[in-house]
Amino acid sequence: xxxxxxxxxxxxxxxxxxxxxxxxxxxxxxxxxxxxxxxxxxxxxxxxxxxxxxxxxxxxxxxxxxxxxxxxxxxxxxxxxxxxxxxxxxxxxxxxxxxxxxxxxxxxxxxxxxxxxxxxxxxxxxxxxxxxxxxxxxxxxxxxxxxxxxxxxxxxxxxxxxxxxxxxxxxxxxxxxxxxxxxxxxxxxxxxxxxxxxxxxxxxxxxxxxxxxxxxxxxxxxxxxxxxxxxxxxxxxxxxxxxxxxxxxxxxxxxxxxxxxxxxxxxxxxxxxxxxxxxxxxxxxxxxxxxxxxxxxxxxxxxxxxxxxxxxxxxxxxxxxxxxxxxxxxxxxxxxxxxxxxxxxxxxxxxxxxxxxxxxxxxxxxx
Amino acid sequence: xxxxxxxxxxxxxxxxxxxxxxxxxxxxxxxxxxxxxxxxxxxxxxxxxxxxxxxxxxxxxxxxxxxxxxxxxxxxxxxxxxxxxxxxxxxxxxxxxxxxxxxxxxxxxxxxxxxxxxxxxxxxxxxxxxxxxxxxxxxxxxxxxxxxxxxxxxxxxxxxxxxxxxxxxxxxxxxxxxxxxxxxxxxxxxxxxxxxxxxxxxxxxxxxxxxxxxxxxxxxxxxxxxxxxxxxxxxxxxxxxxxxxxxxxxxxxxxxxxxxxxxxxxxxxxxxxxxxxxxxxxxxxxxxxxxxxxxxxxxxxxxxxxxxxxxxxxxxxxxxxxxxxxxxxxxxxxxxxxxxxxxxxxxxxxxxxxxxxxxxxxxxxxxxxxxxxxxxxxxxxxxxxxxxxxxxxxxxxxxxxxxxxxxxxxxxxxxxxxxxxxxxxxxxxxxxxxxxxxxxxxxxxxxxxxxxxxxxxxxxxxxxxxxxxxxxxxxxxxxxxxxxxxxxxxxxxxxxx
Numbered sequence: 001x002x003x004x005x006x007x008x009x010x011x012x013x014x015x016x017x018x019x020x021x022x023x024x025x026x027x028x029x030x031x032x033x034x035x036x037x038x039x040x041x042x043x044x045x046x047x048x049x050x051x052x053x054x055x056x057x058x059x060x061x062x063x064x065x066x067x068x069x070x071x072x073x074x075x076x077x078x079x080x081x082x083x084x085x086x087x088x089x090x091x092x093x094x095x096x097x098x099x100x101x102x103x104x105x106x107x108x109x110x111x112x113x114x115x116x117x118x119x120x121x122x123x124x125x126x127x128x129x130x131x132x133x134x135x136x137x138x139x140x141x142x143x144x145x146x147x148x149x150x151x152x153x154x155x156x157x158x159x160x161x162x163x164x165x166x167x168x169x170x171x172x173x174x175x176x177x178x179x180x181x182x183x184x185x186x187x188x189x190x191x192x193x194x195x196x197x198x199x200x201x202x203x204x205x206x207x208x209x210x211x212x213x214x215x216x217x218x219x220x221x222x223x224x225x226x227x228x229x230x231x232x233x234x235x236x237x238x239x240x241x242x243x244x245x246x247x248x249x250x251x252x253x254x255x256x257x258x259x260x261x262x263x264x265x266x267x268x269x270x271x272x273x274x275x276x277x278x279x280x281x282x283x284x285x286x287x288x289x290x291x292x293x294x295x296x297x298x299x300x301x302x303x304x305x306x307x308x309x310x311x312x313x314x315x316x317x318x319x320x321x322x323x324x325x326x327x328x329x330x331x332x333x334x335x336x337x338x339x340x341x342x343x344x345x346x347x348x349x350x351x352x353x354x355x356x357x358x359x360x361x362x363x364x365x366x367x
Numbered sequence: 368x369x370x371x372x373x374x375x376x377x378x379x380x381x382x383x384x385x386x387x388x389x390x391x392x393x394x395x396x397x398x399x400x401x402x403x404x405x406x407x408x409x410x411x412x413x414x415x416x417x418x419x420x421x422x423x424x425x426x427x428x429x430x431x432x433x434x435x436x437x438x439x440x441x442x443x444x445x446x447x448x449x450x451x452x453x454x455x456x457x458x459x460x461x462x463x464x465x466x467x468x469x470x471x472x473x474x475x476x477x478x479x480x481x482x483x484x485x486x487x488x489x490x491x492x493x494x495x496x497x498x499x500x501x502x503x504x505x506x507x508x509x510x511x512x513x514x515x516x517x518x519x520x521x522x523x524x525x526x527x528x529x530x531x532x533x534x535x536x537x538x539x540x541x542x543x544x545x546x547x548x549x550x551x552x553x554x555x556x557x558x559x560x561x562x563x564x565x566x567x568x569x570x571x572x573x574x575x576x577x578x579x580x581x582x583x584x585x586x587x588x589x590x591x592x593x594x595x596x597x598x599x600x601x602x603x604x605x606x607x608x609x610x611x612x613x614x615x616x617x618x619x620x621x622x623x624x625x626x627x628x629x630x631x632x633x634x635x636x637x638x639x640x641x642x643x644x645x646x647x648x649x650x651x652x653x654x655x656x657x658x659x660x661x662x663x664x665x666x667x668x669x670x671x672x673x674x675x676x677x678x679x680x681x682x683x684x685x686x687x688x689x690x691x692x693x694x695x696x697x698x699x700x701x702x703x704x705x706x707x708x709x710x711x712x713x714x715x716x717x718x719x720x721x722x723x724x725x726x727x728x729x730x731x732x733x734x735x736x737x738x739x740x741x742x743x744x745x746x747x748x749x750x751x752x753x754x755x756x757x758x759x760x761x762x763x764x765x766x767x768x769x770x771x772x773x774x775x776x777x778x779x780x781x782x783x784x785x786x787x788x789x790x791x792x793x794x795x796x797x798x799x800x801x802x803x804x805x806x807x808x809x810x811x812x813x814x815x816x817x818x819x820x821x822x823x824x825x826x827x828x829x830x831x832x833x834x835x836x837x838x839x840x841x842x843x844x845x846x847x848x849x850x851x852x853x854x855x856x857x858x859x860x861x862x863x864x
Contacts, residue, residue, distance in 0.1 A: 003404070003405075003408055004408065004412075004416055005408040005411055005412070005424060005425060005428045007420055007425075008411075008420055008421060008422055008423075008424040008425035008428070009424075009425035009428050009429060010425065011420075011422040011425055012422040012423070012425030012426045012428075012429065013425070013429075015422055020513070021513065021516070021517075024520075046429060046430045046433050047426075047429075048426060048430065049422070049423070049426060051423065051520065051523050051524050052524050052820040052821075052823035052824050052827070053524060053525075053526075053527055053789070053820065053824060054527065054528070054789065054790050054792055054809070054816050054817075054820070054821055054824050055527075055789060055790065055816065055817050055820060056788075056790060056814040056815070056816060056817065057814065057815045057816055057817035057818060057820075061758065061759030061766070062756060062757060062758040062759065062769065062779060063678075063756070063757060063779065063783060064678055064754060064755070064756055064757075064776055064779050064780045064783070065677055065678055065754070065755055065756075065757050065768070066673045066677065066678050066679070066682070066683070066752060066753055066754055066755070067673055067753055067755075068753060069755070069768050070768065071767075071768050071769060071770065071771065072767055072768065073767060073768045074763070074765045074766060074767050074768075075757055075765070075766040075767065075768070151661060151662070151665065154661055155658070155661045158657075158660075158661065159657070159658075
């Protein structure tokens with residue numbers, strides 16, 4: 001059924017994506033792409049466009065609430081009290097929802113219209129995945145549903161007339177107990193390797209690294225939703241490359257020249273050593289500001305790509321982050337050399353706003 | 368969307384009969400069953416699926432959809448103030464939940480029908496909304512989507528600039544300017560008849576002088592435009608702004624819908640409180656069978672739950688109605704009660720007058736949230752409900768409980784309810800500086816308006832008025848005049864603090 005709301009919804013999405021009514025973009029409350037990041041959930045803001053009104057300003061930060069606590073007790077985090085009427089108008093607050101990474105990947109897929117990835121090679125181990133979907137009368141104690149069991153016991157005691165409001169003690173019998181039950185889903189098992197390489201030469205500033213961090217987070221999230229097992233390796237390089245852990249990858253400060261070939265060579269080495277291209281789907285991502293040390297090294301890079309990396313990988317992605325110092329020459333060189341080769345994708349990321357488009361560039365092929 | 372099942376229909380009849388027996392008098396109410404995305408769709412349109420097209424309904428839809436998908440919120444019921452009254456039931460609800468919603472809706476429907484503040488709302492609003500939709504769609508076809516939408520956005524930015532009380536006062540509308548108007552002869556002070564030698568005493572010169580001054584002032588006032596400051600800014604713009612006919616119509620649609628929805632904002636606590644009072648009473652006394660009562664209690668307490676630090680209008684409203692009923696049953700009102708200071712005696716106080724039921728019906732008839740809270744929120748109630756004022760503490764960077772003093776709590780509550788929590792703004796002069804510019808004034812009380820947003824609103828008013836616009840307000844203790852002349856924003860201090 002085509003719903004009436006589709007038209008308005010579509011229009012709203014177009015405005016949010018900045019396709020029409022660009023003057024409204026400044027009213028979009030979007031916040032950071034990644035909000036609080038818990039163990040396996042992130043909170044993401046729901047985009048809202050605020051229609052401006054005469055309203056009370058920043059000193060309107062008081063109201064009436066209800067509950068226990070002495071003067072000075074803070075209200076709970078993330079739950080600003082609201083006066084009556086507040087929250088009635090949409091767009092009053094930045095709405096945030098907590099979603100699992102799996103959900104997030106699905107939303108990302110919907111949002112960017114990403115195709116599901118067609119893994120290469122022989123896949124085929126089938127693995128099981130459990131989800132809690134229902135309630136049953138039997139089960140292990142560890143899955144007992146407390147509230148459901150409590151309600152059943154309460155009902156029984158009321159019916160038997162043994163419930164005493166002055167001493168509301170509820171003792172569940174075995175028949176009262178309720179348990180979570182699950183269903184098993186079979187999914188094909190595939191392995192993937194993500195190899196992040198980042199240029200950490202002097203010209204890559206904090207802002208550039210932040211962009212890489214956000215983009216890498218989204219790529220991770222998406223690829224994780226597509227593969228059961230994912231290995232992630234990190235390589236940083238200036239004039240020389242080395243493998244590092246995740247924390248170092250995002251926080252390291254180096255400076256010095258840039259020799260991209262060093263990273264590609266190391267990447268190739270790691271793949272050769274640890275990942276058989278027939279077993280693994282391999283995704284190298286390289287982020288840089290596009291400055292390389294001379295055309296000699298660039299030639300070396302192209303060579304490595306042609307003969308070593310591309311034949312092994314599903315997709316090779318190069319993201320060029322704009323910086324004040326970078327010339328951006330490297331992307332031009334790649335584009336010139338590879339033209340329309342489907343195995344390599346280059347993308348330019350101007351600023352944080354550009355991340356969306358860049359992710360789409362990388363993943364839209366579904367490879 | 369589909370008709371309700373026969374089983375539910377039977378329950379509806381039973382619940383409605385019980386409601387009427389208890390004294391409620393709802394509109395004829397029609398229920399429809401919807402699944403959750405239909406519910407979200409209808410709710411995004413503010414209850415009217417035939418409304419005009421606008422992106423903000425889509426925005427609302429997205430946030431409701433996500434809210435539902437991730438388990439943040441679920442809309443149980445949706446009821447439309449219309450005759451007949453329409454209400455939507457969520458298909459996936461259990462029978463018990465449906466019964467509870469039906470009982471709740473009976474309360475709303477009765478409130479719509481009988482509360483004074485709803486008396487001027489259009490009871491054929493479903494048809495009217497469809498008309499609005501048709502008209503706007505026609506303008507979209509004729510003038511283009513973006514053009515109409517941009518103007519609509521400007522109008523929506525002004526939608527709170529109305530006088531929600533104006534429809535209830537019989538104050539006469541100013542006649543529109545008419546060039547054919549016959550000029551009235553200049554007024555002169557009226558003299559009492561007297562003989563010449565007595566004239567000085569019967570009509571003393573000071574008196575005549577005072578009279579003349581008064582007349583002069585009246586004449587001067589007449590030249591002012593508008594004569595009295597006008598709170599219904601939208602009406603003023605409708606009548607005097609140089610708009611195309613379609614633009615005028617769009618503005619009038621926004622204004623009309625604003626007035627239709629205003630009473631729901633003005634009686635949020637009462638309306639929800641009344642419906643909750645009745646669903647709880649009907650369910651526990653008449654409708655639930657023994658096996659359902661525990662599940663009812665579970666559902667009911669979820670609706671009445673207070674999140675720490677938040678005021679739940681359902682809870683406060685229902686408790687206030689119960690408190691009033693109890694007080695009037697036990698005769699806890701009137702001079703004797705007010706003047707009694709002996710705590711023990713107050714606690715025992717019971718004259719068995721039994722006027723509670725009668726009283727709450729009277730209250731639901733003539734009060735709105737402001738007068739309701741003002742009149743019936745007592746100190747005992749505030750303590751029992753653990754009400755407090757919270758404030759942002761800049762030192763700790765968090766919201767903190769600031770006060771439990773009854774007067775402060777009440778004052779704070781009333782402040783947020785007044786004028787639906789919006790700044791009070793009037794049109795003062797439609798010919799400011801004799802240049803056809805528009806001067807608004809913000810009646811400043813405690814709080815400043817949001818500066819950046821106010822600039823955008825001025826820009827939108829300019830779009831409608833098409834001449835420079837100004838607003839007088841206070842910012843950080845200084846009286847300021849904010850202006851927008853079509854190109855630049857400008858703020859200047861009128862009088863320092």
